[in-house]
Amino acid sequence: MTAAEPSPEICFFLSYARPPSAAGEHWVRMFFKELQAQVAHEARRAGRLQPGGELGQGFADFLPRGPERDTAVARALGSARVLVPLYSPEYLERSTTRRERATFLQRVMNGSDSPPWWRIQAVLWTPVSATGHVSDLSRALELGEDFPEYTRHGLETMRRLSEHREHYDAVVRRLAGRIVAAAHQPLPVAAEPVAEADVPGQAPAEAATPFVIAVVAPSEGELPAQRQPACYGLHSVLWRPYRTSHLLGIADRTAQVARQFRMPDRIVDFADRDHLLVMYPGVILIDPWILAREDGRRRLQAAVEIAVSRQWVTLMVVVDRNDPQYAGRGSDLAREAMSMASAAQGSKLTREALEFEQNISRVVARNRRRYLSERPPPDGPPPTPRPRLRDPDDTGDPADPGPDPTVGEDR
Structure with missing residues (x-):
């Protein structure tokens, strides 16, 4: 069976943006053919074949435009x-591809507040900027993070150039193994296509309040000379302070929590300035190592000013007490960051993955509630900040905390 003839059960749906030329699509077709063959091989090797002897076919939209194509795509997305x-x-950038992803997500979320993310096996085809970030981009980067040419150029270039073929084949084998493992799980029922206004990445509908997750952290290209690069990525939003505990970056993990509250997420680099926090609730995740850069205090101070002026924004200084660089320089920077952040009400410091998990759900719920109760009317002026009593969700934290005296201690 070919990609143009979807079977009732499709193993994987290859979602891609059609290139402007036939030459560009040639590489997508080659990749699809090789991936489909490798999926079949991995299924046989893992003993996960269906009764008919096949795990199922892949589907890629190589069909000409028209009603038959729309029907085939909808059927494949539904199964x-x-x-x-x-x-x-x-x-x-394209609404059609974003809608494919959103439709699939809606389906796999059926009966659950959060989707099983292992059902999306993303690939970095060509490099993507931070401004084009989606919540599972860090998983696309993680797929081939041990091959520098993958994160630098993407899988398409690796397929084009013979010098990268060995590593390209390794990434395809890894991807196929993950597809087979995910495909073996029970399948949710089909969902209706997602409406245009509900597609992530577009302006939110009036009734949908996005939760903004802004990151103040160095990217791997702007690390201070003494900072080890292990938990950083191509962009600030890919920062993974708890890399030994979380596969996801900390922004992606926060986005999962926001979706549990039925809020669309917006992950942004705070340095891009288009962070939307003056308009919507959110959290600013801060890596104290930003202060080791010459412009670090200015960047952090800008985040503090936003949080001071908006009751629905919380500053979270995030460190890992198990990081080899935490003792000494790391704890000094954390203390300095909290000293600055304490100007904003309810700022928090988390020093381990479990503490972050406990705090982030309370922060999302509280800021959503504050926004809904204090947001200005349409076209009205921004609200005037006013003193608040201690929030009942702030268990264990004073309303206006100073620097944490235990920063740097090992308990």
């Missing part, structure tokens, strides 16, 4: 066990 999006700037 595919895994979505494989090929992330590129074009993919994140």
